[in-house]
Amino acid sequence: VSPATLASKGARTRQRIVEQAAPLFNQLGYKGASMRDITEATGLEKGGLYNHFGSKEALAVAAFDHSVSITAHRLAAARESAPDARGQLIALAREFSHWAKRPPLPGGCPIMNTAIEADDTNPELLEHARGAMNDLHRLVGSIVKAGVAAGELDPEIDRYALASLLTSALEGALMQSRLFDDAVHMDRVVDHLVAYIEALPAPKRRGRTRRSAQ
Amino acid sequence: VSPATLASKGARTRQRIVEQAAPLFNQLGYKGASMRDITEATGLEKGGLYNHFGSKEALAVAAFDHSVSITAHRLAAARESAPDARGQLIALAREFSHWAKRPPLPGGCPIMNTAIEADDTNPELLEHARGAMNDLHRLVGSIVKAGVAAGELDPEIDRYALASLLTSALEGALMQSRLFDDAVHMDRVVDHLVAYIEALPAPKRRGRTRRSAQ
Amino acid sequence: VSPATLASKGARTRQRIVEQAAPLFNQLGYKGASMRDITEATGLEKGGLYNHFGSKEALAVAAFDHSVSITAHRLAAARESAPDARGQLIALAREFSHWAKRPPLPGGCPIMNTAIEADDTNPELLEHARGAMNDLHRLVGSIVKAGVAAGELDPEIDRYALASLLTSALEGALMQSRLFDDAVHMDRVVDHLVAYIEALPAPKRRGRTRRSAQ
Amino acid sequence: VSPATLASKGARTRQRIVEQAAPLFNQLGYKGASMRDITEATGLEKGGLYNHFGSKEALAVAAFDHSVSITAHRLAAARESAPDARGQLIALAREFSHWAKRPPLPGGCPIMNTAIEADDTNPELLEHARGAMNDLHRLVGSIVKAGVAAGELDPEIDRYALASLLTSALEGALMQSRLFDDAVHMDRVVDHLVAYIEALPAPKRRGRTRRSAQ
DNA sequence: ACCGACGGGACCGCCCGTTGTT
């Protein structure tokens, strides 16, 4: 999502700010993380920050997008690790479940955090959270769609329902595992989801083209 | 939980403060809700508030407990509305799902809100959130246990796993329905859960329990 | 100064308040000691205190007078322990010097404390501090006067100067001993004062009426 | 101690704050002087003040040090005005005594004020007060030491005792002169001290030091 | 005589954002 290698000097510092602010916002929340926290984390002074971002909210949005991109890359990589649709769905769930023990960034899932905090107070952030969650749904949906096209999954499977179920259950489980500092909740939920995914129906008839499509 | 009828004058104002502060904390969060917000909601001055609560956190804890008790009562009533274990579990899920459209208090689920916000910042609130979530788990667990005792459910059902699944999926679905302002996510998840509950295995054979169901 | 034995019930609680407030004011100062501190020390509530004292300042004045009376009694007793003027002056200085190690009330000399703090802010308290300090001067003066009358001391001795010297040096030494938490400063000053007192001149001529007067 | 000429802008405002806060703290005390008082005196807003000092206490410490440096310079100048040890000691006492009528800064001696108020409440300030008082003692001690080396004073003179006496008596006298708004107490004490200093013994005999005085 | 709820205001500290300077 971000090159970060080349780019002008200004863009590099901007990127550095985003990277160092992201965990702060994710842990402390939008209100809880102060601009001062960010000056301390980045080493820049107020003026330096405001040269790159017009407001705290603009920085928070950039940091949120960055946090999301980290998790999104992990999920995309997980998907690629499996050959078929069911495997990809399971890989997704398992990758997400690992975050209960080894979070890719401190503070839990940025989408959920933002959805909860920005609930009634911060429309800009909320919109980005919607976008990020939509991407998650689309990721699940595209796997199902490809699985159907590949003849692995029954076309009657409601991919929207599956996306809602996976995201809801995993987010809720992550929340609980963090609340109790115990990954057992996540494990139980993932077990259920994996069993459910494995039991997803194959096409009724004649669809034995296991890999004909695409 | 709320007598509100008798009690001394001080206890009544205290109760009034809690009731009027609860939705504020639930919507705006612990940091987002200011003591000034509460003075405006209650009509009391800061001095008046601090006669009843030694700190903002103490007030927030009381408000949280109040919010939880509201939701807990709803769930307890839902359970009582159904005769058998499966029915009670389904009633629980359906009651929870209604909150996506008609929340018993504004701002979503207080447990989730608190679990997310207090994550790294407010141990007292976090502890109460743990307690409330534990109660939820115990509620599910006690239904399953009773269902097993009544011969309705297979004793091999893992009631802890079921509790983790129900709470996680429902909390996650509520979060998403609020995020998108669309109850469809909740509906999809509840459909899954209801189907899963209905398919819970009955005891293998020879129900020697006093209430041989079905 | 205070009977404290009989008296009506109201007067007794008033006395109790004063006794328990005195060390607080002496340690924390007029501004530093809050009415809440006093409610906690006395066990009474705000209303109870304000039944006996019209304001914080009125209570502080009463507490100051009480503190002073404690020290004054000690000095009066010390004076009575010695037969002649020089002995009484020395007894005075020694009694005062003991307070560096074993203060009769916590927080140091109430007169000095009040003189310093009330300097530009609290005329009522300041006036009482003046009165108390004046009493100290008069105590020294009366000893000298009696000593002259008894033929022990030269009438040309400036008793005002002696009073200023003793009080100044002792107060200053007490302050330093408290500052450094080391009574050595007081000891050194007292040594000087005792030597000076012992060297005070006897009447020039014919005054061998060691106890003729009075 | 105060360049005030060059230095960066920040350092200049900081110095200005200190200079204008010092008399406030010295008159009103640490608790009595509010940050608002200082904003009014300096013309800066709270935000401006807190850019230079992390807390009220930090500002108070700087102000205290500034106040002490003012008095210390006066005493150092007084010492230099006299050629020999006795003269320097007397000059010290006389300079100090002038402060009863013409205080170099309003509110009396900052060391005594701080020693009294910070007694049980403010360890940081107390430590600085100890340091400042120690410097005073060392000043006296160094004069005596030089006087002994110059053959003016008997080596058996206890310079620690002399320092305790001078500082105690002068501080106490200043307190009383301020309490009664009457410099007579200071005058009497200084008279005693001057006489005592003049009577300090010279070396017994045979001054083999390079400067056989008197 | 005592309690305790309550008001109104002040406390210190921190907030976000701007501006001028380098």
Added chain:
DNA sequence: AACAACGGGCGGTCCCGTCGGT
């Protein structure tokens, strides 16, 4: 592009004093 000074303003907390009720 970065710093650092600074302004307003709000944050939670505590203050003293009053007043109705017991």
